[in-house]
Each structure stands twice: as C-alpha cells, then as structure tokens.
Amino acid sequence: MGNIAYDFQIEKDDFERAGEASSKIKKILRQLGIDSGIIRRVAIAAYEVEINLVIHSLGGTISISIDPKSIMIIAKDIGPGIENVELAMKEGYSTASDKIREMGFGAGMGLPNMKKCADSFYIESIIGKGTIITMKMMLKDGE
Amino acid sequence: MTVKEMCEKLGLRSLTGECGMDREVGGAYIGDLLSWVMAHAQRGDVWITIQTHTNIIAVASLLELSSIIISEDAEVEEETIKKAVDENIPVLVSTQSAFMISKGLINAGLGN
Ligand SMILES: Nc1ncnc2c1ncn2[C@@H]1O[C@H](COP(=O)(O)OP(=O)(O)OP(=O)(O)O)[C@@H](O)[C@H]1O
Ligand SMILES: [Mg+2]
Numbered sequence: 001m002g003n004i005a006y007d008f009q010i011e012k013d014d015f016e017r018a019g020e021a022s023s024k025i026k027k028i029l030r031q032l033g034i035d036s037g038i039i040r041r042v043a044i045a046a047y048e049v050e051i052n053l054v055i056h057s058l059g060g061t062i063s064i065s066i067d068p069k070s071i072m073i074i075a076k077d078i079g080p081g082i083e084n085v086e087l088a089m090k091e092g093y094s095t096a097s098d099k100i101r102e103m104g105f106g107a108g109m110g111l112p113n114m115k116k117c118a119d120s121f122y123i124e125s126i127i128g129k130g131t132i133i134t135m136k137m138m139l140k141d142g143e
Numbered sequence: 144m145t146v147k148e149m150c151e152k153l154g155l156r157s158l159t160g161e162c163g164m165d166r167e168v169g170g171a172y173i174g175d176l177l178s179w180v181m182a183h184a185q186r187g188d189v190w191i192t193i194q195t196h197t198n199i200i201a202v203a204s205l206l207e208l209s210s211i212i213i214s215e216d217a218e219v220e221e222e223t224i225k226k227a228v229d230e231n232i233p234v235l236v237s238t239q240s241a242f243m244i245s246k247g248l249i250n251a252g253l254g255n
Contacts, residue, residue: 015196015197015198016197016222018198018201019198019200019201019202019204019205020201022201022205023201023204023205040186040206043205044182044205044206047181047201047202047205048178048181051177051198103177103194103198104175104176104177104192104194104196104198104199105177105178106176107176107177107178107179108178109176109179109181110178113178113181113182116182
C-alpha cells in the first residue's frame with residue numbers, strides 16, 4: 001500500500017453536513033481493507049473532531065493520511081483557539097450553548113474520546129489563531 | 144432478532160419503510176448525549192433516544208448501529224428520515240418510555 005492522503009473542508013455551523021467527512025474517511029478505510037476495530041477508532045475520533053470544528057471553530061480542514069504503518073488525522077482550524085487546553089481536555093468540560101446542548105452535543109466528551117481512540121494525540125491552540133489536533137493510529141503488522 | 148421482528152414484538156412504527164428491516168439487533172444502548180453514545184454504543188446495537196435531528200444518522204452510520212428507536216413519540220424531522228433512508232438506517236418510533244422499550248427488548252430475549 002502506498003501513501004494515501006485526503007483533505008476535507010469543514011464549515012462553521014454547517015450542521016446539515018456535519019459527519020460527512022468522517023463518513024467519507026470511514027468508507028476510504030473500508031475500501032483499503034483496514035481492520036474494523038481501527039476503523040471504529042478512526043471514525044469516532046474523526047467524528048468528534050469534525051463536530052468540534054462545526055460547533056466551536058470558525059471553520060477548518062481535516063486531513064487524513066494513510067501509510068503502511070499508521071493512519072494520521074490532522075484537524076486545523078482558523079480560530080478562535082482554546083484558552084485553556086488542559087481544562088478543555090477534562091471530561092465534562094464544555095462551553096456549548098443551551099441550543100447546541102438541546103441537540104445532544106456539549107457533554108464535554110469529544111476531546112477525551114479522541115484521546116482514547118488515538119495511539120498518539122497532540123493538541124496545540126493559540127487564541128486568535130486557531131487549533132491544531134494531530135492524532136495517529138498504528139496499524140497492526142504494517143497492514 | 145432482526146429489526147423487523149423487533150418492530151413486531153414491540154409495536155414500533157417505522158418511519159423509513161422497509162429500509163434495513165433485515166438487520167440483526169445485537170444489543171441496545173440508551174442515551175441522548177451524542178459523544179456518550181459515540182464512545183459506548185456497539186456495532187449492531189439498537190439506539191434508544193429522544194434526539195431527532197439529522198446528526199443521529201451520522202452517529203448510527205459511523206458506529207454501524209442496527210437501528211434507532213425514538214422514544215415517547217418525539218417528532219422526527221423530514222431531513223432526518225431522508226438521510227436515514229440514504230444510509231440504510233431504520234428509524235422506528237415508540238409511544239413508550241426508554242424504560243418500557245428496554246423491558247420489551249429484554250422480554251424479546253435481547254441481552255440474555
Ligand atoms: N476546534 C475548537 N476550537 C475552539 N474551541 C474548541 C475546539 N474544540 C474544542 N473546543 C473547546 O473545548 C471544549 C471541550 O470540547 P469537547 O469536544 O471535549 O466537548 P464539547 O464539544 O463541548 O461536547 P461534546 O464533544 O461532548 O459534544 C469545547 O466546549 C470548546 O470550548
Ligand atoms: Mg465536542
């Protein structure tokens with residue numbers, strides 16, 4: 001398997017299409033015959049990061065690259081950034097509005113879910129600039 | 144038990160016609176907070192919720208859930224039903240509470 005890469009543009013407040021990028025990512029991995037347990041973890045992480053871009057960011061991109069050893073997901077947005085990343089990573093912490101919570105978002109579990117699903121998780125955020133989340137899932141025996 | 148058998152046993156009304164009726168129901172998960180569902184619901188589960196907007200279909204499809212039961216007759220948006228049919232996810236409605244639906248599922252042999 002050679003290296004494969006895709007980019008997905010995610011628009012702020014686009015609830016109608018929210019989840020489409022994750023769904024496309026899942027289909028790509030299926031076609032590549034990736035292990036279903038790994039597909040589940042990538043799908044969960046991609047979904048949570050996609051929804052966060054829709055709800056909390058001003059928009060951004062999700063990039064996925066697949067090489068023989070691992071799958072890498074990078075989400076990059078154009079702001080507003082996260083003031084306290086340590087706090088944001090806590091289970092149950094959310095700044096979602098009441099309206100967003102009524103839709104079932106805002107449990108404060110998205111970032112913790114991503115961290116659990118990834119073999120490595122890295123978040124960097126600068127107020128006024130944006131947030132970059134890098135997640136890597138290892139493939140078994142160089143699948 | 145298939146989705147169709149579950150509908151008959153529990154008196155569920157399908158909003159998505161015959162779509163996905165032959166799917167096998169492996170277990171059940173109850174929840175209205177999407178990231179909790181995302182973290183814990185398992186492939187094949189029927190998901191009982193009162194959330195009705197289109198994003199529930201994305202969740203069900205990504206997790207490969209067998210079906211969704213909307214409890215207590217909550218009204219479902221047209222857009223959600225359209226997307227459900229596209230993704231082959233049965234959306235079923237019950238007049239009962241999540242508790243009574245669970246009781247019905249256990250009586251039907253699920254989780255034994
Ligand atoms: N891309 C982002 N840009 C700005 N803020 C963000 C971003 N992602 C997360 N946050 C902040 O971090 C908080 C925690 O995120 P997390 O995904 O864990 O929970 P949530 O999105 O609020 O709820 P849930 O994911 O359970 O529906 C958010 O409420 C928000 O304040
Ligand atoms: Mg989130």
